[in-house]
Amino acid sequence: MQELKTEIAVSLSAPGETSTAGKVMIEQLSVGSRLVKACGMGLVGLLVTLLCVAVPLLHLVLVPLGLLMTVMLIVSSCKQVECIAGGEGVCPYCHKALTIVRRKKKFPFFERCESCSQESSIEPEASSAT
């Protein structure tokens, strides 16, 4: 299961502040790791659904809903081909290092600074757009 990682430059911007630079790793998920993730999601969904069986009356609604959610979780994790594996940048507000956590690949996204708790918008730099 070889996973491909590409590094792309991003810019962190905030209203009224000059934007700063950063970088994120884009991870190409292999079929194997997507399947493993989908199975994990499916297991979690089934466990939650099993717990819902024990809830009186509400289980009439919760169990079918849980099964539906499980299927949706599996499908959505199978469809996810790329994700942001993580990255780093400079906070536009306090200019301290900002850590970007692992998430779905979707731009722009928002990351909260650990030092000043301000949220900045992160998007790929125009020159490195893929």
Ligand SMILES: [Zn+2]
């Ligand atoms: Zn900050």
